[in-house]
Amino acid sequence: MNPRKILVAQGGGPTAVINQSLVGVVLEARRHRGVESVYGARHGVRGIVNEDLVDLTQETSHNLELVAATPAAALGSTRDKPDLAYCQEIFKVLQAHEIGQFYYIGGNDSSDTVRIVSEQAQAAHYALRCIHIPKTIDNDLVGSDHTPGFPSAARFVAQSFAGANLDNAALPGVYVGVVMGRHAGFLTAASALGKKFADDGPHLIYLPERTFDVDQFLLDVKATYARFGRCVIAVSEGIHDASGTPILSKLAGDLERDAHGNVQLSGTGALADLLCEEIKNKLGIKRVRGDTFGYLQRSFLGCVSDVDQREAREVGEKAVQWAMWGDRDGSVAIKRAGYYAADYELLPLSAVAGKTRTMEDEFIAPSGTDVTDAFRLYLRPLLGSGMPDAFRLRPNAVAKVLKR
């Protein structure tokens, strides 16, 4: 099957490498005989229903390569989560423009959109190949070893905590860093990869996969502070109590929800501030500082994993190959091969769409506040080459003269 026109779009939160996948699709599609036009939709599915399309066939290969290395979604993204009626609108536009292949780069909400559009086309007996290309810093797609975008964000988090640990060692106190991740703690857990020496932070890691108890948290912090004279803590924005209520909700009553019904956990420093107040007030520690890593962890220009870049490019290329030469729709997944190589597979859309992966138990230490060596082995090769390293002076104490 060789369609004359194909369409690609980007959905959900931007990442450091989502443009690699876009460019992988465009360059691979342009080399296929019979493809006349490669269209891009501006701002995801919203751009499709509004017929806000651009012709990527007119873009130079050189500029496409430069865009590939640029973070965030070059076509623009959207938070829209299409229902059936919305997907029917999408399909209507694809038909009108005689689109033969539809590629949507996004997370599990986006994969569900692809699934519905695929079903629409089949019901209408319209020849449309629909491929979901994975992307999310949360690493929460089922069926994949990991998702493009996660390794680069994980690298940012690891480098941030490596630096925050050095800062905290220089001016001791308690440091709380809040990391993105509503249901999956992978990105918060990546903070552990910033540790080098045995007494380095993060000393405590709180994941949404475990219940967060404020009293136990304070006991943990107190014990760590007593042991090291300081304490660096990584906290997922999604931590919740036993009933599933976000810890942040206990602070702020009126929380914003997006179109998916999700509470807004990002874009506010409230959780870090709340936890710092608890530590100051209940433990009497004076120097307590909190940071919320916010949008920097997914958008910072200049922190990227080269492994992530390569894989994001390849899932785009593989998507086109499966669409051109295969006979079914699907979602591209990354498989781990050896220590470490990546391979790819096309999963049924129904196996991925709308499902959420969380951290496996084998990755979380029994204490619930640390990761396992299995997780370190899992994540380290994904962070890529050239990870900066931290060094310290060796202690050679000078004998006291006055206070002997």
Add this chain to the structure above:
Amino acid sequence: MNPRKILVAQGGGPTAVINQSLVGVVLEARRHRGVESVYGARHGVRGIVNEDLVDLTQETSHNLELVAATPAAALGSTRDKPDLAYCQEIFKVLQAHEIGQFYYIGGNDSSDTVRIVSEQAQAAHYALRCIHIPKTIDNDLVGSDHTPGFPSAARFVAQSFAGANLDNAALPGVYVGVVMGRHAGFLTAASALGKKFADDGPHLIYLPERTFDVDQFLLDVKATYARFGRCVIAVSEGIHDASGTPILSKLAGDLERDAHGNVQLSGTGALADLLCEEIKNKLGIKRVRGDTFGYLQRSFLGCVSDVDQREAREVGEKAVQWAMWGDRDGSVAIKRAGYYAADYELLPLSAVAGKTRTMEDEFIAPSGTDVTDAFRLYLRPLLGSGMPDAFRLRPNAVAKVLKR
């Protein structure tokens, strides 16, 4: 004068390159004939009065080079601001250990400590050379073109805003990024160096050198949002109203103060959250997100200016040369030569100590919400080589079929 023993210490907030200055002192001092021991004080002046000293003569040159490339203060730092009695204690320890040269790497508080200790030594007719080595991400030392540590932090801020702008363009809304800088807006102004295309953010920059008026701020945001459909804003943590009251104080009643009597502006996301609430409530814009860059901007492992590294190393080396071959105490300053080269000078301690530089008027646009080209020309060479660049797709609109 060739003292047998010298002492070096680090004070104030850590930076990405303060260890370069430390290592510059140690390596330069170790090659001078007659120098037997190079001591370091743990955690600045506090380590001196506690006789908590380490012998850096026993450290390998190789490890010193690795430590130099590591951010934060390898000897540990302190927020103590010594008064006369404290400085007398310092002097007592220096005498007891027969220290002939005292180097203190820090900001304007640290330079004042060096000044007082220098006066103590002169009054006691004790041969002590006292040199202040500049360091501060705030760039607020008088007499220097700029201070070591600022260029690397500025680079982090520029790269952060470059990425945040891309993210904001992909998912339009209002983004507020709060940057460190109590009195001097240099670091916040560095956000402007993240702009590439004419419509890139930051669209608005608020500096502590100008009075912040909430109503005018809302008018600015409204006009920018109307023009671009989005708005990226850089805000200094030190913004204040006409009476000098920090805008943050209007939110939080009970603010922590440090030993210098300074209000705690860092380590809390409150200012960003407050401004976001104002925009949501008063302008009715739905997607408003705030980040507080916090400690990442001074400690992130893996974002450094090579120009800053070189200069931080050299101010350490020059300090030792002036102490060995010169005849007076002083503060090392960087002078700008050409487009761009650096030169160094030893200023009298009294010319620097306790004084604060703020942004010159020529660097601030008449609007008060942007920088001038003079500032861009000033800052760009300091950011160093290998600055990441952002690229975008060129618009080639596809003709509408359904909605013609």
